[in-house]
Amino acid sequence: MDKLLQQISEIGVVPVIKLGHPTRDAAPLAKALCEGGVPVAEVTFRAAGAAQAIRIMKETCPDMIVGAGTVLTTAQVDEALAAGAQFIVTPGFDPELVAYCQEKQVIILPGCTTPTDYHAAYKFGLEVLKFFPAEQSGGVAKIKAMSAPFPMFKIMPTGGVSLKNLAEYIKCPVITACGGSYMVTADLIENQKWDEIIDLCKKSVEIVKEARNG
Numbered sequence: 001m002d003k004l005l006q007q008i009s010e011i012g013v014v015p016v017i018k019l020g021h022p023t024r025d026a027a028p029l030a031k032a033l034c035e036g037g038v039p040v041a042e043v044t045f046r047a048a049g050a051a052q053a054i055r056i057m058k059e060t061c062p063d064m065i066v067g068a069g070t071v072l073t074t075a076q077v078d079e080a081l082a083a084g085a086q087f088i089v090t091p092g093f094d095p096e097l098v099a100y101c102q103e104k105q106v107i108i109l110p111g112c113t114t115p116t117d118y119h120a121a122y123k124f125g126l127e128v129l130k131f132f133p134a135e136q137s138g139g140v141a142k143i144k145a146m147s148a149p150f151p152m153f154k155i156m157p158t159g160g161v162s163l164k165n166l167a168e169y170i171k172c173p174v175i176t177a178c179g180g181s182y183m184v185t186a187d188l189i190e191n192q193k194w195d196e197i198i199d200l201c202k203k204s205v206e207i208v209k210e211a212r213n214g
């Protein structure tokens with residue numbers, strides 16, 4: 001597996017972030033995630049200023065892995081890469097965006113939940129797919145069923161993952177890491193509850209460790 005994807009897999013969880021005030025919150029948030037043992041972030045283009053947030057997080061914590069989420073256009077890929085994004089996440093499977101990212105030699109994790117999506121991803125030689133929205137699309141049971149015809153993929157489920165079901169996902173052998181916003185909710189960020197974010201990250205890391213060792 002690609003080295004960056006391997007590092008993300010070792011961390012086990014990927015905070016999915018929407019930042020309303022990047023200049024205020026991106027730096028302390030990056031520090032909180034690193035202190036909590038989760039030095040990775042998917043900064044979504046759901047809010048204006050996503051590229052600025054990516055840039056600030058990379059400047060604040062250069063060793064942190066920072067990617068861009070909710071990327072819908074090639075222009076956003078360019079914006080994200082110029083800001084220092086190390087991976088691209090799209091909510092659905094868009095062959096044009098996959099081809100564009102491969103041309104730019106940047107990792108893309110497209111959202112896939114159906115055999116048709118997986119088959120399209122297979123043609124592009126992708127290693128890891130996002131499974132979004134995970135819980136709403138059938139959760140671990142569907143991920144396992146899909147891995148029968150498509151054993152070549154590792155999966156990153158996102159959508160409905162929480163401290164309650166994280167262990168169940170991580171125990172599934174095809175799952176490489178879980179995305180989620182539960183440790184970086186709008187309330188936690190808006191109210192700058194960095195200690196709570198650190199605590200949720202530490203709990204997540206503990207759950208991932210136990211699920212993998214136990």
Ligand SMILES: O=C[C@H](O)COP(=O)(O)O
Nearest residue numbers: 016159160161180181182
């Ligand atoms: O749209 C949702 C995000 O991609 C993450 O999902 P979540 O808030 O259920 O963790």
Ligand SMILES: CC(=O)C(=O)O
Nearest residue numbers: 069070089090091132
């Ligand atoms: C949900 C997701 O994968 C995205 O917004 O990119």
